Amino acid sequence: MKPIQPLSPMRSFTKSTSAPAVYLFFVASLFVAFFTSATFDLSYAESFMNSNIPLICLVIGEGLVVLTGGIDISLGAILSMSNVLIVTLINGGMPVGAAIVVMLVTSIVAGGINGFMVGVVRINPLLTTYATSIIYGGIALVITRTPIFLHTPVLSDFYMLELLEFLPLNLIFILIPYAIWKIIKRTPVGTHLYAVGENESSAYSSGINVIGIKIFVYCFSGLTAGIGALAITSLVQGGNPLLGESMSLTAISAVVIGGISLAGGKGDLGGGIFGCMFLFMLSNIIIFLGVNTFWQELLKTLILLITVVLSVILSDKQERTKILKGIGYVRKPIDSK
Amino acid sequence: MLENQLTPSKRSYGKLKLMLPSIIAIFVLMVGGNLIAPGFISMNNISSILMTSSLLALMSISQNTVVIAGKNGIDLSIGATASATALICPILPMDNVWQLLIAVLAALLIGAVFGLLNGFFISFAKIPALIMTLITSSVISGTIMVLTKGQPSAHISDLLKSVSNNLVPPIRYLTLIVVIIVVIAEILLTKTRPGRTLKIVGDNFNAARISGINVKAVLVLSYIVSGAVAGLMGLLIVGYAGSTTLNMATSYTLLSLAAITIGGTSLSGGQGSYINGALGAIVIIELNSILQAFNMDQGMRFIIQGGLLLVIMIFNVRGSRLRT
Numbered sequence: 001m002k003p004i005q006p007l008s009p010m011r012s013f014t015k016s017t018s019a020p021a022v023y024l025f026f027v028a029s030l031f032v033a034f035f036t037s038a039t040f041d042l043s044y045a046e047s048f049m050n051s052n053i054p055l056i057c058l059v060i061g062e063g064l065v066v067l068t069g070g071i072d073i074s075l076g077a078i079l080s081m082s083n084v085l086i087v088t089l090i091n092g093g094m095p096v097g098a099a100i101v102v103m104l105v106t107s108i109v110a111g112g113i114n115g116f117m118v119g120v121v122r123i124n125p126l127l128t129t130y131a132t133s134i135i136y137g138g139i140a141l142v143i144t145r146t147p148i149f150l151h152t153p154v155l156s157d158f159y160m161l162e163l164l165e166f167l168p169l170n171l172i173f174i175l176i177p178y179a180i181w182k183i184i185k186r187t188p189v190g191t192h193l194y195a196v197g198e199n200e201s202s203a204y205s206s207g208i209n210v211i212g213i214k215i216f217v218y219c220f221s222g223l224t225a226g227i228g229a230l231a232i233t234s235l236v237q238g239g240n241p242l243l244g245e246s247m248s249l250t251a252i253s254a255v256v257i258g259g260i261s262l263a264g265g266k267g268d269l270g271g272g273i274f275g276c277m278f279l280f281m282l283s284n285i286i287i288f289l290g291v292n293t294f295w296q297e298l299l300k301t302l303i304l305l306i307t308v309v310l311s312v313i314l315s316d317k318q319e320r321t322k323i324l325k326g327i328g329y330v331r332k333p334i335d336s337k
Numbered sequence: 338m339l340e341n342q343l344t345p346s347k348r349s350y351g352k353l354k355l356m357l358p359s360i361i362a363i364f365v366l367m368v369g370g371n372l373i374a375p376g377f378i379s380m381n382n383i384s385s386i387l388m389t390s391s392l393l394a395l396m397s398i399s400q401n402t403v404v405i406a407g408k409n410g411i412d413l414s415i416g417a418t419a420s421a422t423a424l425i426c427p428i429l430p431m432d433n434v435w436q437l438l439i440a441v442l443a444a445l446l447i448g449a450v451f452g453l454l455n456g457f458f459i460s461f462a463k464i465p466a467l468i469m470t471l472i473t474s475s476v477i478s479g480t481i482m483v484l485t486k487g488q489p490s491a492h493i494s495d496l497l498k499s500v501s502n503n504l505v506p507p508i509r510y511l512t513l514i515v516v517i518i519v520v521i522a523e524i525l526l527t528k529t530r531p532g533r534t535l536k537i538v539g540d541n542f543n544a545a546r547i548s549g550i551n552v553k554a555v556l557v558l559s560y561i562v563s564g565a566v567a568g569l570m571g572l573l574i575v576g577y578a579g580s581t582t583l584n585m586a587t588s589y590t591l592l593s594l595a596a597i598t599i600g601g602t603s604l605s606g607g608q609g610s611y612i613n614g615a616l617g618a619i620v621i622i623e624l625n626s627i628l629q630a631f632n633m634d635q636g637m638r639f640i641i642q643g644g645l646l647l648v649i650m651i652f653n654v655r656g657s658r659l660r661t
Contacts, residue, residue, distance in 0.1 A: 071467070117647065122656035124604045126411070126467070130591060131646040138639025145636065204659040211659075241636075249471055262409075262465040294486055298479030305472050309462050316463070 017259030018271025020311040024257065025274045028281035036288035046168055050159070050235065052280045053173050054079070055247060055254070056273055057228030060177045061111075061221030062251040063272035068217050069197040069264025070125040074114060074133035075225045075251060076244030081140040082107045082229035087150050087239030088143055096154050104226040110136055111222015112215060119214035133248070140241035147240040150233065159234035173231045174273070177224050181269050193217070197264030254279050256308055259315040266315075278307070355601035358653060359616035362599075366623045374630035382626070384507035390615075390622035391515035392577060395570040396586075396593035397600070397614035398522055399563035403466070404597060405526075406559035407539030407606025408459075411466050415567035416590030417474035418451045421481050422571030423581050424489050431494035440497075441572060448568020449561045451477055456560030460553040478584065489581040500576035511573060515615075518566075523611045535559060540607030595646055596621055603654050 006012075013019060033040035058075050065072045082103045089099040110132070117128040150156075161169040184190050195203040196213050204210045225244075232243065258275030260267030286300050313319045370377035396415055403410040422444040429440045455473050458464045500511040526532035538545040538555045546552045570589075575581055598604075599620050600613030624645065628638045 121651055122658075123647075123650045123654060124656065126604065127594070127598055127650055127654065128647070130594065131643045131650065134639050134643030134646065138636045138641075138643060141636025141639060142634065143636075145634075201659060253468060253471065256465065256468045262467060294482050296479075297475065298483050301472060301475040301479050305458075305476065308468060308472060309458060309464060312464050313462060319463070 016271075017261075017267045017315045018274065019259070020314045021258045021271045021274040021278060024307055024311070025278040025281060028278055028285060032281060032284055032288060036285060037290075042166060046162075048277075048280070048284075049168060050170065052277060053170055054228040054232035054235065055250065055280070056174050056276050057177065057224045057231060058244075058247055058251040059254045059258075059272045059276040060174070060181065060269055061224030061228075062248070063255045063258065063260050063267070063269040064181065064193070064217050065125075065221045066252075066255050066260050066262060067197050067264060067267060067269075068193055068213060069200065070118060070214065070217065071252065071262070072111075072114060072129045072218065072221050073126065073248045073252070074110075074129040074136055075221060075228075076246065076248035077133040077136035077140065078107050078110045078222055078225040079229045079232065079244035079247060080241055081110065081136045081143070082226045083233050083243055084140050084143045084148065084239035084241050086229065086233055087148055090155075091148070091151055096152070100230060103229065104223065107222045107226030107229065108219050109222070111218045111220070111225070114222070115215035115218030118218060119211040137241070137245070144239065144241055147238060149238045153237070155230070155234035156237050159231070170231065170234070173227055177220075177227060178269065178273070180220075189213070189216075194265050197266070199265075250279065251276070253304065253308070257311050259311060261315070275311075279304070282307075355610065355613050356616060358601075358649070359599055359613060359620050362620045362649075363616065363623060366620065366627060370623065370627045370630065373627060377627070377630065380506045384503065384509055384512075386619070386622055386626055387507055387512045388501060388509050388577065390619040391512045392570060392574055393589060393592055393596055393618035393622060394515050394519060394615035395566060395573065396589045397596040397618050398519065398611050399566040399570075400593040401597045401600075401602055401609050401611055401614045402535070402559050402563045402566070404602055404604060405535055405539045405606060405609045406556055408542055408556060409466055409604070410459075410539070410556075410559065410606060411594070411604070412455065412470045412560065412563050412567075413467065413590055414451060414455060414470040414474040414477060415563060415570075415593065416587040417477040417584075418448050418564050418567040419571035419574060419586035419589065420584050421451070421477050422447050422568040423575045423585055424481055424485055424583070426572050427490050427493055427497075427575055427581055431497050433496070437494075437496055441569065444568040444572040445565040446568070448564040448566065448571070450564070451568075452561040452564020453557065455564065456557035459560065460556040474587075474590075481583070485583075487583065489583060493575060493579060493581070497572070497576040498579050500573060501579075511577060514573070519611050519615045526611060536607055592621060593618075598646075598654055599649050601653050 007015065029040075058079065062072055062075055085106060086099050086103040089102060090096055094102070114125075114129055114132055117123050117132070118125045159170045163169055184193070192203070192208045192213055195206070195208055196210050200210055229244075233239065236243075254276035255272045256262060256275070257278060258267065258269075258271030258273070260269075260272055282300060282303060286296050291299055313323065367378055376382065396419070399415045400412055403412045425447060426440050426444050429436065429443060431437045431440050451473060454476070455466075455470055459466050459469050500509070500514070502510055504510050504513055526535065534545075534550055534555060538550060538552050542552055545555075571586055574586055578585065596617035597609065597614045599617030600610065600615075602609030602614065624642065628641060631638075633641075
């Protein structure tokens with residue numbers, strides 16, 4: 001018997017759940033580059049990333065929660081809360097570094113409360129995070145009811161810094177959480193995450209600390225929401241208690257397009273990031289095509305519907321083979337020499 | 338389920354047990370509300386609370402139907418559906434009863450079409466309900482944008498407005514209509530074949546399929562019913578408010594989820610009761626009304642609302658232990 005050969009990098013990519021999102025993103029980018037009035041160059045890419053980073057942060061957190069079979073619709077509210085908190089703190093005279101630390105700790109605690117309710121008290125994650133999203137949104141409104149302006153430009157100066165004239169430094173907002181994920185994935189905790197997502201009670205039976213894992217992922221997603229808040233504060237130079245309202249649902253769409261199964265246990269965060277960038281590219285297409293304002297939303301959501309259906313079907317192996325058989329493609333049996 | 342059918346006394350106790358928290362909450366809130374704001378239990382206030390909560394009760398029927406049908410069922414598009422019919426239906430003439438009936442049918446039909454869209458993709462393309470209904474709600478608001486160009490029609494017929502007239506204080510016509518619908522729906526759910534089929538499918542999808550139930554059709558039907566009821570609610574909310582605005586019913590989507598949760602429906606499907614959902618709706622509207630009576634800051638109100646919701650969930654919908 002021959003030992004099982006590991007797949008080549010190319011082959012393992014095309015077989016991965018993230019592949020559809022990556023394809024979609026590149027198709028959309030090519031479309032923007034060739035069929036619209038947008039000038040597709042380095043500055044376009046930079047401004048694209050600048051405005052997209054906060055949402056990508058949320059997608060990383062959301063993706064991890066969804067991997068373990070949960071869902072978090074309070075991330076947008078945590079982002080709003082942290083956003084107005086840090087602006088008020090800095091405007092109140094706190095040193096920027098201290099304000100950042102306080103804000104990040106607050107968002108981790110907010111995520112931890114979610115994790116506690118889901119893991120220890122055992123309430124459905126959707127209901128828990130719905131209730132907590134009302135609470136966190138309320139706290140944001142208590143801090144300030146109207147949009148406020150950040151007086152010191154420290155944060156936005158950092159956000160616009162570029163290394164060697166072309167590499168934006170703000171990419172670390174994504175790279176840090178993503179690197180943490182990549183490290184976690186190689187440790188036993190990574191395996192445990194997938195196991196909990198696949199089947200909670202078997203994971204428990206095999207001695208995995210299910211409750212600990214759950215609390216950890218919600219804390220992590222709270223942290224990413226905090227990082228996203230930091231990014232968005234630097235981007236818009238101010239705070240708004242309603243800033244993140246619609247962001248958690250967009251993040252969930254991005255996660256699904258990225259091939260992470262809402263049932264849990266399947267997918268990789270990289271796919272979610274590409275799913276998010278695809279969504280943003282889609283809005284760009286609609287804007288640059290110059291579609292009538294009244295038709296914009298309908299067109300965008302119809303494309304979104306098609307892509308979600310495609311990515312869900314394509315990332316499901318059984319469905320994929322069924323469709324391939326339907327169009328007459330039969331994979332040749334592997335030679336057994 | 339089987340055990341419940343074998344021991345009738347236990348079954349009625351189980352029903353009461355789920356109903357009791359909401360009933361107690363309703364009375365506690367009434368007494369508490371009157372202590373905080375004298376005049377809280379005046380006829381006028383009660384009748385307005387009942388009317389608003391009957392709108393939410395209708396939404397809780399639609400939400401409950403898909404949640405009972407299981408497969409992680411949830412419908413986040415009902416608010417958008419109701420907003421759509423609220424904008425489209427007033428275009429129709431509604432001067433006599435027959436024209437009103439046609440408008441009601443149109444509302445049901447529009448809702449059913451959106452429900453079919455949901456149900457088809459959820460049951461045949463296996464898109465998770467959460468994401469599918471989310472997208473549908475944007476599709477609907479996009480369609481509204483195209484159809485109305487952002488300008489809702491102005492004229493509302495007096496006949497439609499009369500649903501908010503008093504019948505016997507504190508009951509208004511709208512409340513009566515909704516009470517009748519809730520009771521009929523509850524009887525359909527518990528006493529008839531389609532209702533039981535719905536519960537069985539929600540309880541155990543695979544077992545239902547093996548025993549010969551067309552599970553996919555049931556799933557699609559549950560979304561169609563949910564959409565149709567939401568469409569009806571859109572027509573009634575126009576009569577209640579006396580005018581139409583864009584997205585006037587969107588806030589009811591997540592409130593309906595809260596209402597059925599207070600009513601003891603678990604999101605895992607297979608169980609739930611429309612009457613309990615309606616009681617949950619009353620609790621929520623009453624709570625809102627008290628918080629408004631406090632003249633409290635909006636943010637503070639949200640914090641208390643969310644906190645109370647969490648506390649209710651701790652008592653009502655805790656999951657089972659991992660160690661069995």
